[in-house]
Amino acid sequence: MHLHSDGKLGAKPQAMTTVPLFRLAFRPFFWFASLFSVLAIALWAGFLSGTLNFSPLGGGHFWHIHEMLFGFTSAIVVGFLLTAVQTWTGKPSIKGYSLMGLFGLWALARVLLIFTPPELETVSIGIDLIFLPLAAFFLARPIILVKQWRNIMFVPILLIMAVLNAVMYLSLYGVIAISYSAISHMMVLMVSLVMCIIGGRVFPMFTANGTRTEKVAAIPLLETLSIMSIVLVIFSHAFVLSSEVKGFLHIFAATINFIRALRWRIWVTFTTPLVWPLHLSYWFMCFGLLGVGLVELGLNTSISLAYHSITVGGIGLMVLAMISRVSLGHTGRMIQVGRVMSFAFMIFVIGVVWRVMFPLFWQHYQMNLIFSAIIWIISYGLFVIKYAKVLFSARIDGRDG
Structure with missing residues (x-):
């Protein structure tokens, strides 16, 4: 995924089409x-903690799982892809009123799933359910226009996520005999697939640029095996x-992706x-895959900790780092963060370790979860505060986007 450090397409500056917040999907x-x-x-x-009387659609447990995957994570994936597609294709991506509509649909769903009375749950x-298919349409349009089939794979990925979203609701209402937890695990793995594809495209480049070292050359067979696993x-x-x-499939996927990640030289x-x-x-994602594999083989007892290694450690940390970087590049800023976001990254890692490791040794389940929740709130809260000006203001170079 060729996300250039300055977010430019090489074209002449365009006329400002709308307020800065809706000039590109990442904002x-x-x-x-x-x-x-x-x-x-x-x-x-x-x-x-029992301090909040909370009754969203599906109950607290369903809502938490669903909204962190199909609310939070889906929005990040869509924002990233609908921004990247402009760089890939050289064609304008969704912006202006169309972007306002897509975003409004997502935001409305988030509010309704908390406050909707039972008689309006279907609405x-x-x-x-409309959000992901509509996002897939806007993603497909420029890719098909320039016949850039290398990136068309992200369209069916979004559509499969949309199907999983629908199936998760069907599971909630007992229409199908599959637990919504099992469906959520498939969604976690779909996001892992996106992480695997994007990681292979940009991590070696980001590493070379950020550390001023030589870019690690990809081994085609290893790249293919990592994704296919x-x-x-x-x-x-x-x-x-x-x-x-x-x-064995999970352990194979973990092992092959560990090898891939090791070649990227985290130590530099x-x-x-x-x-x-x-x-x-990426390492947390691999640890999670390994943990799930061990559970399947009867060698590990906590499927929850394994999946939280992927969701909190893999998805949560990768998202925080990627949105921090992409937001700077696509607003014409230097790809550098100060002490505040560095602190956010470091404490987030502490929260991940606490969430997926401490429960093995310290059996205060509720306290473990609340502590890791507080760290998530602080880390992402710092992003929200620090990046408000970045994302709500026009590019500093005067370009549109």
Whole structure:
């Protein structure tokens, strides 16, 4: 994914088409999704501690799982892809009133799923289900226009996520005999696939640029195996396979991606705040895949900790680092963060370790979750505060976007 450091397309400056917030998809989705995650985690912590009487659609547990995946994570993925597609294709991506409409649809669904009365639940669910297919349409349009088939794969990925969203609701209402937790695990793996693809495209480049070292050359076979191993893991959940087969597929995916991540040389990035969190997030994803594999083989007892290694450590940390970087590049700023975001990255890692490791040794389940929730709130809260001016203001170079 060729996201240049300055976010330019090489074209002449365009006329300002709308308010800065709606000139490219990363602006509203990155900022408001991050804000939503802070509010959602705070609500979840209040629900867990018993200090908040919280009754969203599906109940607190369903809502937490659904909204962190199909609310927060989906918005980040959509914002990223609908921004990147302009760089890939050289064609304008969604902006202005169209972007306002897509974003408004996402935001409305988030509010409705919290406050909708039972008699209007179908309407709320319907609004939520429109978002991902519509985003896939806006993503496909410029790719098809220039026949850039290399990137068309992200369109079916978004559509599969949309199907999983629908199936998760069907599971909630007992229409299908699959638990919504199982559906959420497939969504986690779909996001892992996106992380795997994007990581392979940009992490070596970001590492070389950020550390002023030589870019690691890709090994085509290793790149293919890394992606296909996660595809196989997804298929293992979609079809009835034995626990042994599923376990070995997860462990294979973890191992091959560990090898890939090791080649990217995390050790050269430790003094580069916008790079080392990306590497570490990939390692957390691999640890999570390994943990799930061990559970399938009966060698590990906590499926929750394994998946939270992927969701909190992999997705949460990667998102925080990527949105911090992309927001700077695509607003014409230097790709550098100061002490505040460096602090946010460091404490977030503490929160990940606390969430996925401490429960193995310290059996205060509720306290573990609340502590890690507080760290998420602080880390993403710092992004919301520090990047408000960046995302709500025009590019500093006067260009549109």
